[in-house]
Amino acid sequence: xxxxxxxxxxxxxxxxxxxxxxxxxxxxxxxxxxxxxxxxxxxxxxxxxxxxxxxxxxxxxxxxxxxxxxxxxxxxxxxxxxxxxxxxxxxxxxxxxxxxxxxxxxxxxxxxxxxxxxxxxxxxxxxxxxxxxxxxxxxxxxxxxxxxxxxxxxxxxxxxxxxxxxxxxxxxxxxxxxxxxxxxxxxxxxxxxxxxxxxxxxxxxxxxxxxxxxxxxxxxxxxxxxxxxxxxxxxxxxxxxxxxxxxxxxxxx
Amino acid sequence: xxxxxxxxxxxxxxxxxxxxxxxxxxxxxxxxxxxxxxxxxxxxxxxxxxxxxxxxxxxxxxxxxxxxxxxxxxxxxxxxxxxxxxxxxxxxxxxxxxxxxxxxxxxxxxxxxxxxxxxxxxxxxxxxxxxxxxxxxxxxxxxxxxxxxxxxxxxxxxxxxxxxxxxxxxxxxxxxxxxxxxxxxxxxxxxxxxxxxxxxxxxxxxxxxxxxxxxxxxxxxxxxxxxxxxxxxxxxxxxxxxxxxxxxxxxxx
DNA sequence: AAACAGTGTTTCATATAATGAAACGTTTTA
DNA sequence: TAAAACGTTTCATTATATGAAACACTGTTT
Numbered sequence: 001x002x003x004x005x006x007x008x009x010x011x012x013x014x015x016x017x018x019x020x021x022x023x024x025x026x027x028x029x030x031x032x033x034x035x036x037x038x039x040x041x042x043x044x045x046x047x048x049x050x051x052x053x054x055x056x057x058x059x060x061x062x063x064x065x066x067x068x069x070x071x072x073x074x075x076x077x078x079x080x081x082x083x084x085x086x087x088x089x090x091x092x093x094x095x096x097x098x099x100x101x102x103x104x105x106x107x108x109x110x111x112x113x114x115x116x117x118x119x120x121x122x123x124x125x126x127x128x129x130x131x132x133x134x135x136x137x138x139x140x141x142x143x144x145x146x147x148x149x150x151x152x153x154x155x156x157x158x159x160x161x162x163x164x165x166x167x168x169x170x171x172x173x174x175x176x177x178x179x180x181x182x183x184x185x186x187x188x189x190x191x192x193x194x195x196x197x198x199x200x201x202x203x204x205x206x207x208x209x210x211x212x213x214x215x216x217x218x219x220x221x222x223x224x225x226x227x228x229x230x231x232x233x234x235x236x237x238x239x240x241x242x243x244x245x246x247x248x249x250x251x252x253x
Numbered sequence: 254x255x256x257x258x259x260x261x262x263x264x265x266x267x268x269x270x271x272x273x274x275x276x277x278x279x280x281x282x283x284x285x286x287x288x289x290x291x292x293x294x295x296x297x298x299x300x301x302x303x304x305x306x307x308x309x310x311x312x313x314x315x316x317x318x319x320x321x322x323x324x325x326x327x328x329x330x331x332x333x334x335x336x337x338x339x340x341x342x343x344x345x346x347x348x349x350x351x352x353x354x355x356x357x358x359x360x361x362x363x364x365x366x367x368x369x370x371x372x373x374x375x376x377x378x379x380x381x382x383x384x385x386x387x388x389x390x391x392x393x394x395x396x397x398x399x400x401x402x403x404x405x406x407x408x409x410x411x412x413x414x415x416x417x418x419x420x421x422x423x424x425x426x427x428x429x430x431x432x433x434x435x436x437x438x439x440x441x442x443x444x445x446x447x448x449x450x451x452x453x454x455x456x457x458x459x460x461x462x463x464x465x466x467x468x469x470x471x472x473x474x475x476x477x478x479x480x481x482x483x484x485x486x487x488x489x490x491x492x493x494x495x496x497x498x499x500x501x502x503x504x505x506x
Numbered sequence: 507a508a509a510c511a512g513t514g515t516t517t518c519a520t521a522t523a524a525t526g527a528a529a530c531g532t533t534t535t536a
Numbered sequence: 537t538a539a540a541a542c543g544t545t546t547c548a549t550t551a552t553a554t555g556a557a558a559c560a561c562t563g564t565t566t
Binding site for chain 2: 541542543544545546551552553
Binding site for chain 3: 007009010011030031032042043046050064
C-alpha cells in the first residue's frame with residue numbers, strides 16, 4: 001500500500017524540505033541552525049540556501065539570515081488551482097466581516113484537511129487570524145466539519161478510517177460515532193459550530209458554499225473569542241453568512 | 254563586474270527554471286514540450302517534474318499535464334517581505350476602485366522594476382488586469398514613474414545607466430533626458446500619468462505612498478481604457494487616490 | 507589584548523546520484 | 537492499421553553533490 005518507489009531528484013527534495021522550515025512562527029533561518037534542524041550537513045545546507053538565494057526563492061535580511069523570497073510570492077500568485085474561488089470570495093467575505101465584525105475565513109477540503117483560501121480579519125483588536133494557504137485539522141474546525149458533513153458517505157468513512165481524532169481541547173470530538181452524529185446534525189441544520197474544539201476561547205460558525213450542481217465545494221466561517229461570541233446571535237450570523245455564500249455562488253456561475 | 258562564480262546546486266536551479274515556464278499565458282506543461290522549451294533532456298525533465306509533483310509544487314490536471322501546485326500557494330502566502338504593505342493596502346484600494354470604478358494597482362520598486370503587490374479590479378467588463386507578484390517596466394508605467402521620480406538623484410542616474418528605454422508604443426519615453434524631465438514634473442505635481450506608453454489604449458494615473466519619514470515606499474495607480482479615461486476627471490481622481498494613499502499611510506504607522 | 511565560541515565559507519578527495527540515448531509502453535491522430 | 541505523438545524506464549557513464557576538515561570572520565568573554 002506504499003507509494004511506488006520513485007526515483008526523485010534528492011537535491012530538489014532537500015531544497016523544498018529546507019523551505020518548509022520557514023513558517024509564520026520562524027521566518028528567519030541561519031545556515032547552521034537550519035542544517036541541524038533538518039539533519040543535513042552544514043556544507044550541503046549552505047550550498048542549497050545559496051542556490052535558492054541566487055534564484056530569488058530566498059533572500060538575506062540585514063542580519064544575514066535567510067527569508068522566503070519574492071520568487072515564491074510570484075509563483076504563489078500564479079497558482080491556478082482554486083483561483084476563481086479565491087477571487088470571487090473576496091468581496092462577500094469582506095461584507096460578512098463588515099456586518100458581523102469578526103474574522104471571516106474561507107476554505108476547501110484538501111488532502112483531508114481544511115485549506116484556507118481567503119480571509120478577512122475582524123476590525124477589532126482581539127481577533128482570530130489564520131494564515132492563508134495553511135492547513136488545519138478538519139474534525140475540530142467549523143469549516144472542516146461542514147466540508148466533511150457534505151462529503152459522500154463513503155468518503156466520510158474513509159476520512160474516519162485514515163484520520164485519528166486527537167484532542168485539541170477538552171471539547172474536541174474524539175469519538176468517530178459522535179463525529180458522525182455531529183456531521184448528520186450539520187447536514188440537517190446547514191451550519192456547523194466549533195465550540196472551543198480547536199482552541200479554548202475560540203468559537204466559530206461555518207456554512208457551506210455550493211456549486212451549480214448542488215455540491216458543497218467550500219465553506220465560510222466566522223470566528224470570534226468566546227467572550228464576544230454569543231449563541232443568541234447565531235440566527236443573525238446565519239442569515240448574514242448565508243447571504244455571503246449565495247453571493248459567492250452567484251459570482252461563480 | 255560579474256557575479257562571483259558560485260557553485261550552485263544545478264538540480265535545484267533546473268527545477269526552478271522549469272517552474273518559471275508556468276505563466277498566466279501558459280499554465281499547463283507536458284514533459285516533452287517543457288524539455289524542448291528549456292533545452293533539457295526528456296528524462297531529466299521527466300524526473301524533475303515528477304519530483305516537484307511529489308512535493309506538491311506541481312500537480313497533474315485531468316489531461317496529465319502539470320500545473321503549479323498548492324505548495325507554492327502555501328509558500329507564497331508565507332513570504333514576509335512587503336506583507337504589511339500588502340495587508341494594509343487592501344481596503345484603501347477597494348475604496349478607490351469603488352469610487353472610480355476602474356482597476357487599482359499597488360506596487361513597489363524591486364530590482365529596477367515595478368513589482369505589483371496588490372490590486373482591485375474594476376467592476377466594469379472592459380478592464381485592465383495585472384498579475385499580482387508580476388513585474389513590469391518602470392519607465393513606461395505610471396506607478397513606475399512615480400517610484401523612479403522619488404528615488405535619490407543618484408539612483409535615478411543609476412537606473413538610466415542600467416535600463417534601456419525600449420519603446421513599447423509610439424508614446425513610450427525612450428529618451429533619458431525626456432524621462433528625467435518627466436520625473437521632475439512628477440515630483441512637482443505629485444502624480445504621474447501613463448498616456449498609452451506601455452500599451453495603446455491604456456491610460457493610468459499614479460500617486461506616491463509615503464512612510465513616516467517622508468520617503469516614497471510604494472505607489473497606487475488607477476488604470477482604464479482611453480475611451481473612458483477622460484483628462485477632465487484627473488482632479489477628482491487625484492483627490493480620491495490621495496485619500497487612499499493617506500489611508501495606507503495611516504494603517505502603516 | 508588574547509582566547510574563545512559563535513557564525514558563514516571554502517577546499518578537495520570520494521562516492522553518490524544525476525544524466526541521456528535508446529528502448530519500451532501507451533494513447534492519440536492520420 | 538499504421539504512424540506519430542506522448543510519458544516512462546533502463547543502464548552504463550559521467551558529472552556533481554557530498555561532508556570532514558580547515559579557514560575566515562564576528563562578537564563575546566576572560
